[in-house]
Amino acid sequence: MSLVGKKFPNITVDAISEMGDNLRINVLDEAVKNNKKVILFWYPKDFTFVCPTELHAFQTALPEFEKRNTIVIGASCDTNEVHFAWLNTAKNNGGIEGVTYPLIADTTRNLSSALGILDIEAGEYNEDTETYLISGSNVTYRATYLIDETGKIFHESVNDMPLGRNVNEYLRLIDAYTHVQTKGEVCPANWEEGKEAMAADRLSTAAYLSQN
Numbered sequence: 001m002s003l004v005g006k007k008f009p010n011i012t013v014d015a016i017s018e019m020g021d022n023l024r025i026n027v028l029d030e031a032v033k034n035n036k037k038v039i040l041f042w043y044p045k046d047f048t049f050v051c052p053t054e055l056h057a058f059q060t061a062l063p064e065f066e067k068r069n070t071i072v073i074g075a076s077c078d079t080n081e082v083h084f085a086w087l088n089t090a091k092n093n094g095g096i097e098g099v100t101y102p103l104i105a106d107t108t109r110n111l112s113s114a115l116g117i118l119d120i121e122a123g124e125y126n127e128d129t130e131t132y133l134i135s136g137s138n139v140t141y142r143a144t145y146l147i148d149e150t151g152k153i154f155h156e157s158v159n160d161m162p163l164g165r166n167v168n169e170y171l172r173l174i175d176a177y178t179h180v181q182t183k184g185e186v187c188p189a190n191w192e193e194g195k196e197a198m199a200a201d202r203l204s205t206a207a208y209l210s211q212n
Contacts, residue, residue: 001116007151008038009114014105015073016080018087025104027111028151030071037070037177038147039170040104042117042140046078046086047094050164054142055096057167062101068174075104077112077139109138117143117158146173148181188212 008028015023031038041058043051058065058072065072076083083103089095106112119141123134142159154177159165176187185197188208196211198204 002156003115003145003153004156006153008145008147008153009111011111011114013111014080014107015102016083016087016105017102018100020084020087022080023102025073025102027073027145027147030073031147031149032151034071035069035149037068037149037174038073038145039065039070039174040073040075040145040147041165042075042112042143044119044137044139044142044161045076046082047089049094050142050162051076052086052091052094052096054164054167055099056091057165058101059096059099061167061171064171065174068171068178070174072101073104074099074101075106075111075140077106077109079107080105106140112140115143115145117141119161144170146170146177148177 010026010028012024012026015025017023027038027040043054045051055074058074062072083105086096087099088097090097109118112118117140118138120134120136120138123132125132141161142163142165144157144165145153146155148154155173172192175193176191179185179187179197183197186200187197191197196208198208
């Protein structure tokens with residue numbers, strides 16, 4: 001079920017800073033109390049393959065997100081200790097040394113379960129062992145959430161494990177949403193900052209289509 005248009009779940013989770021400080025982060029509070037947008041991106045596992053390329057890509061774009069009054073938060077189900085070890089592993093050794101935004105450690109899977117982004121299939125009860133056995137990796141897909149200053153989710157997307165994200169697309173979406181917020185116009189297909197937008201009516205759509 002899509003969460004777009006709904007408030008982000010009011011759940012506080014463990015996290016770690018670049019310096020190794022243990023944190024408690026509530027993404028909804030981060031948006032509302034700081035009056036900022038938030039981009040929360042989930043990745044499957046630390047010390048893997050596509051994941052560090054994404055974390056470094058978000059780090060490279062961090063100044064652009066900050067210009068847009070947007071907080072960047074990464075997240076996986078790894079522990080703070082594993083996060084910190086990865087933060088202290090050099091980039092040329094597959095690590096994320098140099099990443100400065102906080103990383104959520106959703107070891108309880110409370111938040112990822114609420115978002116419905118875990119790679120998990122319904123299991124079955126084993127009567128012999130009296131346990132409920134699940135199938136799947138029980139780690140998150142590459143899910144991304146854009147949250148506005150009121151805590152409302154205005155974008156969500158989920159990639160399968162092998163598919164890395166295009167960070168520039170999230171900057172474009174933030175620009176478009178900010179344009180809607182400030183100008184009251186709607187943004188057509190392939191809209192980018194500086195391009196023409198439209199009023200939300202039939203005549204404006206017709207005029208736009210006749211020129212493009």
